[in-house]
Amino acid sequence: MQIKLIIDEKIKETEIHIHTDAYTDEIEQIMKYLKSSNNEVIDGYLQQQIYMLKITDIYFVYSESAKVYFQTDEDEYESKRKLYELEELLEKDFVRINKSTLVNMSKISFMKMERIGMMQLVMDNGSTAHVSRMYLKVLKKRLGIGRDV
Secondary structure (H helix, E strand, O other): OOOOOOOOOOOOOOOOOOOOOOOOHHHHHHHHHHHHOOOOEEEEEEOOEEEEEEHHHOOEEEEEOOEEEEEOOOOEEEEOOOHHHHHHHOOOOEEEEEOOEEEEHHHEEEEEEOOOOOEEEEEOOOOEEEEOHHHHHHHHHHHOOOOOO
16 A cells, blocks of 8 residues: 655645545545544533533443433533444444443553453443443454454
8 A cells, every 4th residue: 555645735625535446445444534533523412402522531422212322521411323323433432342332442441351251341430331242352453452463
């Protein structure tokens, strides 16, 4: 793969061009990353008010009773988006840990083993979440730990 950077003072907005012979998984990952890297804030709803939440302040995104929430240190905010949409949108910073929860990887303090195949995450603020066996391998890979790195 070749990467070229052209700096031109006449250009007012950054453009990214990808030239390739085929649409591969690698290209798809690059496209998703580039799309998600533009997001610094996201809308959260609390008591008829809309808050612009910094993505770096969110610990968890989770679904409960057909609604999706953002958990921060201060509060829990509702999202108008579906969990799968947020997983795609926040792919750069978040990873799915079970059927209903995404976690901000930069907020993980440590992980501890529980019963066979179960892992518990402890976040910087002390909150916890269980990682299901189905998502444990992906979590480890995204964190760069384990044998599959």
